[in-house]
Amino acid sequence: TxxxxxxxxxxxxxxxxxxxxxxxxxxxxxxxxxxxxxxxxxxxxxxxxxxxxREVQEFDKEDLDRRGKEATIRKTDADARESKIETTIKQIERHASMLAEVEKNPSLWPHVRRMIIMEDDTPEQTAASIPEEYDPNFVKMTIAKGLTYAQQLEQELGRVKFAHEQKAEAERLHLAREKFAQGKWATDLTRGIPVKTVPGANRPPPP
The missing domain is CATH 1.20.5 (Single alpha-helices involved in coiled-coils or other helix-helix interfaces)
Incomplete structure (x- = not known):
C-alpha cells in the first residue's frame, strides 16, 4: 500500500x-x-x-593496558637488578669464606684460586690479577676488600628495594584512581547521564 x-x-x-x-x-x-x-x-x-x-574511553582503556604492561616490565627489570646484587653479595661472601679456609690451610690455595677464576665474568683478567703462589697478605687484603664491598652492596640493595617499592605503590595508586574515575565516567555514559568533562583531562603524568 x-x-x-x-x-x-x-x-x-x-x-x-x-x-x-x-x-x-x-x-x-x-x-x-x-x-x-x-x-x-x-x-x-x-x-x-x-x-x-566514547573514543576517549577507548583511548584510556588502551592507555591503561599499555601502562600496566610497562609497569610489569619495569618490575621484572627491577627484580632482575635486585637478584643480580643479591647473587653478587652471596658470591663475595662465599669467596671470603673460602679464602678464610686458605688462611688456615694454605695448601688449598690452588683449588680456591681456580674456583674464583672460573666463577668470575672475566676469568682471564681475574687470573692475571691473582698470584699463582699463596700470598697471605693478598688473601687477607682480598677478604677485607670483599667484605667491605659486600656491605656497600647490602646498603645499595636496601635503597634499590625501597625505591622500587615506593615507585610500584605510587604507580598502583595512580592507575587505581584513573580506573575508578574512568569506570564512573563510563557508567554515567551508559546510563545517559550528561557528561561535560573528560576524566583526567588535567591529570598529572604517571609517577
Missing amino acids: LKNLLRQGDTAVLEYREVLRAIEKQEAIKDIHRQAGGDPQRLRQLLGEAGHF
Whole structure:
C-alpha cells in the first residue's frame, strides 16, 4: 500500500542519514588524529573537546593496558637488578669464606684460586690479577676488600628495594584512581547521564 511504501521510504531516509552521520564522525575523528600529530595526550584532549567521549574511553582503556604492561616490565627489570646484587653479595661472601679456609690451610690455595677464576665474568683478567703462589697478605687484603664491598652492596640493595617499592605503590595508586574515575565516567555514559568533562583531562603524568 501507499502507506507502507511511504513508511519504507522514511526508514530508508533515516538509515541514509545514520550512514551520513557515521561517515561525518569518522572524517572528524581522522581530522582530529591529523591535528594531534602523533601526540597521544593531544589526541585525547582534542577528542574530549569535540565531544567524542566514547573514543576517549577507548583511548584510556588502551592507555591503561599499555601502562600496566610497562609497569610489569619495569618490575621484572627491577627484580632482575635486585637478584643480580643479591647473587653478587652471596658470591663475595662465599669467596671470603673460602679464602678464610686458605688462611688456615694454605695448601688449598690452588683449588680456591681456580674456583674464583672460573666463577668470575672475566676469568682471564681475574687470573692475571691473582698470584699463582699463596700470598697471605693478598688473601687477607682480598677478604677485607670483599667484605667491605659486600656491605656497600647490602646498603645499595636496601635503597634499590625501597625505591622500587615506593615507585610500584605510587604507580598502583595512580592507575587505581584513573580506573575508578574512568569506570564512573563510563557508567554515567551508559546510563545517559550528561557528561561535560573528560576524566583526567588535567591529570598529572604517571609517577
